[in-house]
Amino acid sequence: MGNQASDYHRGEMDIHEQAATYAAFGKMTKWGSLAIAVALTFFTLLFCTPAGFIGAAGTAVVLAVVGILALREKATPAH
Structure with a gap:
């Protein structure tokens, strides 16, 4: 029982x-x-x-532009 704990290897998978x-x-x-x-x-x-x-196309375009601006990837600050 005692040496089973030493067989555990954590995080070796890619x-x-x-x-x-x-x-x-x-x-x-x-x-x-x-x-x-x-x-x-x-x-x-x-x-x-x-x-x-x-009216429908204009509203859809506005919604698409607002959605793209809201959902795009944010720049991460470099350290």
Whole structure:
């Protein structure tokens, strides 16, 4: 029983691929959510309100620009 604890090795796996997959999934989720929100806004305004195509397209473009500005990667300060 006593020497089983010495057989444990912590953190020897290379997890770069898993970390890259996790980061890619997060980015796809973030940008995909923005695309869905823009599409839903456009089609809702187009078909369910008297805004028409120009109003729906203008609102969708504004939402897309605000979303891109809010969701883009922030610059990390270098040390």
